[in-house]
Amino acid sequence: MTEEVVATAGEGAMEVKPLSPWADTWRRLKKNKLALIGLVIIVIFLLVGGVQEIANLLGPQNASETATAAQRPWWQRGYLAPYDPNGGDFHAGPAGPINPPSMKHLLGTDYLGRDVLSRALVATRISLLVGIIAVGIALAIGLSLGPISGYYGGAVDSVVMRMADIFFAFPYILFVLLIMTVLGPGFRNVFIAIGILSWAGYARLNRGSVLSVKQVEYIEAARAQGASDLRIIFRHVLPNTMAPIYVAIAMGIGGAILTESALSYLGIGMRPPDASWGSMITDYQTYFFAGQWWMLTFPSVALVVTVFGFISFGNGLRDATDPKLKE
């Protein structure tokens, strides 16, 4: 017995320690400049959005009644911005409410004298929320139905996949409108509607991986030990089918932000005076051609850069996890 211990120790020492899947992915992701830029954008976005969400949660409800919002410390204002995003000021500058970027208002003011930077910053929080909540809901549904569909197969599989087909077949915006009529108005319901609509992609993506993973011997080993189906699905199958899902999450958050903007642009999402990038774009588009370009430009740039960040990071992650591209 002792001899064997020595023998195995030697056997292990001979080998170069292989990289874990995570370390290997990171090693290859590092070489992709575009993906790294995407990652930096995502981190900034998460920080800006996250700090504001915290500020909002600690929020005005804890603040003293006497001070006005602008006089409170930032964590009690409900927003992280130099000015109240919804507070107009008709004397914001010498020319009246509309002022180009200056030292006082870095990104200028809009037609009500509201600070564009403050509004764009507050809107970051909305985009972060839509990304997390919508994708969260979609994952919760998709990653329950997908593995079950793939693992059991047969009739269960057919029912789930035909349901997914139905969700794929509906015109997106129309379906959101439908769900909004059922759930009632309010921007949180937009998140829920987007989430409910996008589960099918995750479910189908995951089902495919489950079909291949369930053939592997460690699944049989778990069954030989007497593991229940649920245990096998959520402890053995699901963790081994997550790599493509991470990519889909990155892409999905970008997509959800874009969808929310599109809905807000159409007037379905955020309601005035609250700001989201999409509603700002609708609001300000008429001023662009009158030469007051700053109102439209900055929220548009924020939207484009953020979505670009998620998509390019998602692309890089996909390339880094794709075994066919391994050198």
Add this chain to the structure above:
Amino acid sequence: MSFLEVRDLKKHFPIRTGILKRTTGHVYAVDGISFSIEEGETLGIVGESGCGKSTAARVILRLLEATAGSVVYDGIDVMKASRVEMQRLRRDMQIIFQDPYASLNPRMRVRNIIGEPLRIHQIGTPAERRQRVIELLETVGLNAEHAERYPHEFSGGQRQRIGVARALALNPRLIICDEPVSALDVSIRAQVINLLEDLQDEFKLTYLFIAHDLSVVKHTSDRVVVMYLGKTVEIASSDVLYDRPQHPYTEALLSAVPIPDPETERNRRRIVLEGDVPSPTKPPAGCVFHPRCQRAQEVCETAMPPLECTGDAGADHMVACYFATRYEGVPQRDAPGKDTGEAPAR
């Protein structure tokens, strides 16, 4: 009643084609095998790839439902066991897989892999389970610090040891070894086989040892079952089978085992089978081996010969052949291979 009794076990996989999924045929993976194992012995199963060895193992453990036949373990019919009974049986019957790279979940730590059977069967407190995992690791020649690692950090031989530790966790009485060393380097094989033998002595284990390497089976097994195309063609104790094979297929298999002596190797007679193993979707009528058999006659095409004892090569020696090789009088132990390949006495 034997410890494990397999009677006329069959597993046919339906082949479904078209959008209506009509059954258009069957793969006769296991087509009526019978054998029994006594407690504490090692029964080997040999045969070519695709002859149904691994399927048989999975059906016995009820990882696949049998088409027909019975498996009786210690008086309990495994095929008819209820959910609760099955859960109890799983503690007694375990399996070690062929591919140590596929049989361990890459996302779990070794501690959780080996501890999982204990958790499933709710044995012990978390602290006791942790202690047990370390004991098991030491039993298979690894050590406590390996518990926190992931499978990819181990070599093939070490992974197979982890697989063995997992199989041992529930103190089973029967372990099915499904080609446990085929995927390993030749240099590591002996270590793992020795480990399995040590464990058998220590824990009074019964093994069903599946392999396609005859030398491995000869070394480990007390008795050997030879399978061909889903059927049992010969069963004998290991020494007898190697010295006095009766079935022409067994003789051909044995003549293919390399002998580590160039002189003998050069001079011995090889039996080279012609053609390929027929597809298990359309097994030949009559004896499954007759299309490739040198002794085949008309009778071989009509019915599969029964597996029976011919009486002249040992009492527990069973063979399914109309023209089995016969041995006269006292077994000639000192001249192995001398009689092989001779024409039948009939």
